[in-house]
Amino acid sequence: MRSLNVALLPRMAGAVCSATLLCAVSFAEPPASGTGQPPLLSQQSPNYQPPPNYQPPPNYQQPAPNYQPPPPNYQPPPPNYQPPPANYQQAPPPYPQYQPPPSYQQAPPNYPQPAPNYQAPPTAGGEPPVAAVWAPKELRFTFMGFTAKYSCDGLQDRIRSVLLKLGARPDLHVSQGPCAAPLGTPTPFPSVNIKMNVLEPASAAPPVNGGAPPQVVAAHWKRVDLTGSGDAVKEAGDCEVIEQIRQSILPQFTTRNIDYKSTCVPNQLTLGGTQLRADVLVVDEQGTKGTNASTAR
Numbered sequence: 100m101r102s103l104n105v106a107l108l109p110r111m112a113g114a115v116c117s118a119t120l121l122c123a124v125s126f127a128e129p130p131a132s133g134t135g136q137p138p139l140l141s142q143q144s145p146n147y148q149p150p151p152n153y154q155p156p157p158n159y160q161q162p163a164p165n166y167q168p169p170p171p172n173y174q175p176p177p178p179n180y181q182p183p184p185a186n187y188q189q190a191p192p193p194y195p196q197y198q199p200p201p202s203y204q205q206a207p208p209n210y211p212q213p214a215p216n217y218q219a220p221p222t223a224g225g226e227p228p229v230a231a232v233w234a235p236k237e238l239r240f241t242f243m244g245f246t247a248k249y250s251c252d253g254l255q256d257r258i259r260s261v262l263l264k265l266g267a268r269p270d271l272h273v274s275q276g277p278c279a280a281p282l283g284t285p286t287p288f289p290s291v292n293i294k295m296n297v298l299e300p301a302s303a304a305p306p307v308n309g310g311a312p313p314q315v316v317a318a319h320w321k322r323v324d325l326t327g328s329g330d331a332v333k334e335a336g337d338c339e340v341i342e343q344i345r346q347s348i349l350p351q352f353t354t355r356n357i358d359y360k361s362t363c364v365p366n367q368l369t370l371g372g373t374q375l376r377a378d379v380l381v382v383d384e385q386g387t388k389g390t391n392a393s394t395a396r
Contacts, residue, residue, distance in 0.1 A: 231301055293348075
């Protein structure tokens with residue numbers, strides 16, 4: 100109960116009071132709703148004290164000390180709501196839809212797809228120069244084929260062009276082996292003797308015993324295609340010589356990303372059935388350095 104002193108004016112509420120008379124009027128706080136609980140505003144007051152005759156509901160539970168009331172726009176969960184398990188991980192937000200770059204152009208419908216084991220060559224200028232040294236190599240190459248036939252001088256010219264394309268030093272020497280047929284006449288097993296210098300990384304060069312270390316040159320990786328002549332019939336007939344070059348000549352060079360396939364059948368031509376590409380280490384045009392292999396390592 101609280102009292103409020105109000106100066107009643109004459110003729111108010113059917114009573115007559117003097118102009119100087121103070122009438123005491125008592126106002127009772129409205130009772131709470133039928134739950135028997137005090138008003139919500141009183142509950143949120145820091146110094147709230149429940150009335151002496153207040154009785155909490157039978158199922159009332161005291162809130163935790165750190166309890167925070169829900170926000171004004173809180174919506175209770177539906178009756179069948181099940182809380183997530185303890186190990187629940189929130190799903191990541193969806194990725195934005197991919198947009199191709201502005202300069203992208205769609206390939207035509209009949210665009211050929213690369214081979215399953217194709218590896219794209221490195222971009223020009225995308226790698227630093229490689230310090231390399233020249234290493235001498237010697238080998239004998241004998242061609243044994245059934246589909247195509249070579250003369251001794253024809254095989255000599257073919258192997259020389261392959262070696263230069265793979266990065267051998269131009270002062271290489273390719274000589275004919277014993278030949279049973281006249282000049283320009285195909286023979287069953289022509290052969291050539293090869294002496295050449297090829298590039299090897301300076302870090303992989305063997306140590307020099309007593310002699311002067313080899314000169315270091317600047318080199319780079321180059322993609323070489325040994326079957327890209329444009330003559331499909333000639334390439335199909337050369338499948339056997341390409342296969343033997345892959346086995347005996349290519350390992351003499353420093354290579355990577357070798358892409359080789361062959362469907363060679365003796366005495367048959369399979370167009371597009373043979374392919375040999377590789378990255379080889381070739382010398383820069385002006386890549387000679389005035390250092391030695393020991394300082395490069």
